[in-house]
Amino acid sequence: MADSQKRIGLIGLSAKGSWASRSHLPYLQQTSHYKITALQNSSKASAEAAAKEYSLNEVATYDGPSDIAKDPNVDIVAVSVNVPQHYDLIRPALEAGKDVFCEWPLARNLAEAEELVQLAKNKGVKTMVGLQARQNPSILKAKEIIASGKIGKVLGTTMFGHGLIFGGTAPESLLYALPIEAGANLLTIPFGHAVDALCYVLGELKDISAALVNHYPELDLVDETYKSLGKKVKKTSHDFVSMTASLADGGGNVDVTYAPGQTRTGRDFYWEIIGSEGSLVLEGPKMGGHVQMFQPKVKLAVGQEELKEVQVEKASEFSFNVGKAWDAWAGVGLDKGYNVTTWDDAVVRHRMIEAIYRSAKKGTRENYL
Template sequence: MAPIRLGFIGLSSKGWASISLAPPLFDPLLASSYSLTALCTSSEASATAAVAKYSELAGHPVKGYHGAQGFVDIANDPNVDMVAVAIKMPQHLNAVWPAIEAGKDIFIEWTVGSSFEETLKIAEAAKKKGVKILVGAQATQAVFLNKVKEFIEGGKIGRVLSTSLITTASYFGSTMSESMAYTLDANNGADLLTIPIGHFLVALSHAVGDFAEVSASAINQYPVVNLTDEDGKPTDKIIRKTIHDQIALSGIVRGHNKNAGAVFATFQFRAGIPLDGERERGRTIFKWTIDGEYGTIEVQHSEEEGTAGGFIQMREKRVFLNGEEVKLELGEEDRLGNSGKAWLEFARGGRYVNIDDAVLVHRVLDAAQKSIAEGRKVVLE
C-alpha cells in the first residue's frame, strides 16, 4: 500500500509539532505508512527553515506554504492525501475547513476547535464529505491506560464503585510565556478545562466511561499574570487572566461494561502552582484511583515525567493493583510513544480517537462550563 502523503499545518523547525507529533513519522515503523510532502507555517521565513529541516529528514523535497492562504494551498495540493493541523486552537476551524472541503482526511490536535460549537461544525462537515479525522488525544494509546482498562474489564477489582483524581500542574499561574498568553483568555477555548481536563476525559471514556451528570466548581487564584520571553526571562508585560486555574468535577460516570455501571466520580485539577525545587516537594502531581468492590487500581505519575506529570497523555505512568506496582510490558511499537502509535493505528485502520469521541468529550466540557457558570448539576442526554 502506498504511504499516506501528509501535509502538516503548524510544523516548523521548533515547537510542539516538531517535538512530539512529527518525529515518529520518520521512524522505520511508520516510514512506509506516511510520507511528509508539504508543510505550512505562519511566515515565509519559518516555512523556509522548516522545509530545509524536513526535506533532509524525509529524504525528498517537502513543499512549503505559509500564512492563512497556506491553509487553502496545502489542502488543494495534489500531492497531499491527509492534512495535519497542530496550531493554536482559535485557528483550528480556519485551518481545517479547506481540507474538509477538499475531501482530505485530517489529523487535528486536541481540542478540535476552540468551542463545543466549532467541534460539532467540524464533525458535521467531515461526515458529509466522508472525511476521516484522527484526533490528537493520544492517552488512549498508552500502555498504562490500556492495562487499567484490561483490569476493569477483566474484573480484577470487581464492580467499580468510584473513581477520584488529584492532579497538579504549573501552567496557568502567575507567570506565563508570552507566546502562550492566548491560553489565559477564556474566549480562546485553550485553558485548564479544555486541554488537560479534556485529555483526561478522553482517557476516562476509554477505560471507564462517560459522565451522565456533572457538577463543577472553579476559581481563578492568579488573576494577574507576569509574562516572560521565550527564554523564560521576565518582561514588563502584565495581563489579567480570565480563565480558571482550579477546577473540581464530580458526578456520575456511566461505565462501558458489566464491571463499571454507575460510578461516582470526583476529580480535582490544580494548576498555576510553582513546581520547582522546594515548592514541589511532597505535592501530589498525579494520583488517579479507581475503587472496586474487591480491590483498587491506582495510577501515579513517573519521575521521568517531571512537572508534566499532571498531563495524562504525555508519557507512561505507574500502575498499582491493590497496592502492588504492576510491571508494564513495552513492545516494539511502544518506542513510537503515544503520538506515534496513534498515527500507526490510523494508517492500519485500528482504534484511534475520532471526531465522534471528540464531540462526546466536548459535550461533557460544555456541561461543566454550564455548571460552573450557573452553579447547578447538569444532566447529559
C-alpha cells in the same frame, strides 16, 4: 512510494521547535505508513526553514491552508497549531475532501467542533483527533484490568493533577491561551486529556457538578526560561477545576480535581479507582498531569494484598502515544488495543466541557450524553 503509504501535509512544524517537531515528526520520519509531502506555516519562508531544519527534502511549502488543501500530493492534512487557529485551517482541508488529523481540542468551542464534524461527514472523509492519552500503555493497562473484573464493581474513582500552566506566570508563547474564548486552558487541555482517559477506562459520566475558579486573573509575564519580563498580563481562563459526577454505566462516584502550576508535594498526577474486590492506582512522574505525554506507573491491590506495581509496556520516547495513534489510523496495532480517536469522540468531550461550564455558572448538575 508504497501504494498504501499516505501522504501528509503538515501544518505547524516550526524550525525553532514545536509540539509537531517533538511528537509527530519523530514518528512520521521513520514509519513506512506515511510520508510528509507538504508543509504549511504562517509564511512560506517559515515552512521552507522547517523543511531545511528537518531534512524534509522535496516537500512542497505553503503559507495558506487553501494551498496545502489543494495539493494533489496530500492525502491527509495534519493540523498541529494553537487551538484558536484550528477551525480556519481545517475548513479548507475538509472542503477539498482531504482526511484530517487535528490536535485536541478540536476547536475553540462546541459549536465550532460540531460544525467541523458535520462538514467532515458531508464530505465523507476520515478524521482523527489528538486525544493520545488513549494510546498511553498505562491507560490501556488500566482499561484491561478494569474489563477483566479483577477489582470487582467500580465503587468510585478520584483523580488529581497539576496542569503546569497558569501557576502565577505566563510565558509569551502562552499569551494566546489567556482569554477563555481561546478554548486552550487548564480545563480543556490537561484536564481534558486526563478526563478523556478516565472515560476511556471507566465509561462516560452523568450528573456533573463543577466548580471553576480563576485564582490568577493577572499573571507575571516571563520569557521561555521563566525570567520575569516585568509585566503583568490579564487572564480570563480558569485555573482550578473541581468536578464530581457519577459513572453513567454503573453509578460509581467520580471526583476529579486539576490545579495550576506544578506540585509542591510530589503529586503531579494521582488516580485511584476503588472496586469492591480491589483498587487500582495510576501515579504520574514529574509533570505527569499531562497524561497524554507522560506515562504513569500502574499499581494494583486485590483483596487484602499490598499495592504492587504492574508491569506495563514502556512508552519508549516522547512521540510514542502519538505514533501509536497514527499506527492505528493505518490499521496497525488494533489487536493490542490501540485505536483511532475520531472527531465524534472529540465532540463528546467538547459536550462534557460545555456541561462543566454550565454547571459551574449555574450551580446545577448537568449532563452531556
